[in-house]
Amino acid sequence: MALSAKNKMGFVDGTISRSATTDSSYEAWNRVNNMVLSWLLNSIHCDLAASVLYADFTVAVWKDLYDRFSPSNGPRIFALERAMATLQQNNDSVTKYFNTLKAYWDELGTLVPIPSCTCGAYNTFSTHYQNRQLMQFLMGLNDVYAPIRSQILLQDPLPSLGRAYSLILQDESQRLLQSSNAMVEGFALLTMPTLCDTFARSINAVTKPRSAEQRQRSKERCTYCHIVGHTWDVCYKLNGYPPHYRAARCSQPRRDTVATPMSTTSSATLAVNLFTTEQY
Numbered sequence: 001m002a003l004s005a006k007n008k009m010g011f012v013d014g015t016i017s018r019s020a021t022t023d024s025s026y027e028a029w030n031r032v033n034n035m036v037l038s039w040l041l042n043s044i045h046c047d048l049a050a051s052v053l054y055a056d057f058t059v060a061v062w063k064d065l066y067d068r069f070s071p072s073n074g075p076r077i078f079a080l081e082r083a084m085a086t087l088q089q090n091n092d093s094v095t096k097y098f099n100t101l102k103a104y105w106d107e108l109g110t111l112v113p114i115p116s117c118t119c120g121a122y123n124t125f126s127t128h129y130q131n132r133q134l135m136q137f138l139m140g141l142n143d144v145y146a147p148i149r150s151q152i153l154l155q156d157p158l159p160s161l162g163r164a165y166s167l168i169l170q171d172e173s174q175r176l177l178q179s180s181n182a183m184v185e186g187f188a189l190l191t192m193p194t195l196c197d198t199f200a201r202s203i204n205a206v207t208k209p210r211s212a213e214q215r216q217r218s219k220e221r222c223t224y225c226h227i228v229g230h231t232w233d234v235c236y237k238l239n240g241y242p243p244h245y246r247a248a249r250c251s252q253p254r255r256d257t258v259a260t261p262m263s264t265t266s267s268a269t270l271a272v273n274l275f276t277t278e279q280y
Contacts, residue, residue, distance in 0.1 A: 003036070011036045012062040033058050040065075073111045080108045089142050094172045097140065098165055105133060134161050145171060 003009050010016030011033055018033075019026040036058045041049050044065070052061045084104050089097040114129060116122060138149050148171045152164050159167075221228045224238045232238060 002039070008032070008036050011058045012040075014059045018057065037061065077108065077111055080104050080111075084108075084136055087136075088140050094141075094165075094168050098137065101137060101140065130161055131158055134158060134164055137161065137164065141168065144175065 003012060016029075019029040037055070040058065040061055041053065044052075048065070052064055055061045055064070084101065087097075087101060087104075092100075114122075114126065138152065141149060145168060148167060152159060152167060220231050222230055222232050222235050224232045224235050227235075236242075
């Protein structure tokens with residue numbers, strides 16, 4: 001491609017012959033010949049370049065490489081045919097699978113080109129070749145595409161390869177969308193019992209019936225401070241407040257307290273209250 005684009009193919013196929021050394025154009029021909037020869041040496045493997053390194057003419061290098069590598073298309077054609085026959089989509093996407101298959105088709109078309117003619121047989125052979133490619137593409141797809149594959153095969157005439165690829169790609173996009181929605185719904189269903197259990201435990205912690213000991217303790221009255229809910233052995237006013245109690249009380253906002261008359265006027269009771277007997 002590069003030689004044809006630069007109009008230098010005549011130097012490699014021999015159509016531009018060597019000028020005589022006495023000709024005025026010899027220097028120009030020799031300069032271009034050396035330039036094309038350097039392109040070839042830089043384009044092939046270093047192991048191959050050693051075998052043609054001392055050639056003087058580009059056409060000799062081209063002919064040597066053609067004689068060594070051109071007839072060996074049979075093994076490559078066999079490898080391509082076997083790869084296309086055994087290729088499966090498996091875990092690949094439809095796009096990756098199709099691109100791999102198309103690369104095989106293009107290389108095989110270069111090695112074994114379709115014969116061209118001007119009669120109507122060429123169109124028939126071309127249609128047959130395209131249908132063969134369509135069948136190869138459909139055979140390698142995963143079984144999840146069986147419904148859309150059946151719809152394609154039932155069409156008469158069969159759609160083109162590009163049209164079939166577009167339909168399969170749309171079906172793949174639809175499946176990916178459905179699978180993503182199913183994953184979201186499944187995650188919600190898995191998470192909901194956990195949230196419900198947490199909420200239920202919170203409700204049970206509040207509404208859970210108290211034990212008989214707790215109910216009995218809630219009815220007892222302290223003989224020291226006369227407050228219902230605890231006894232004298234655990235009374236804070238008699239035994240002292242814990243360290244965390246006053247910190248928690250200081251962090252809470254102050255509220256107005258409504259005092260109730262005491263049922264007794266003992267000196268011990270009056271000593272721990274905020275109000276005197278006259279104030280009560």
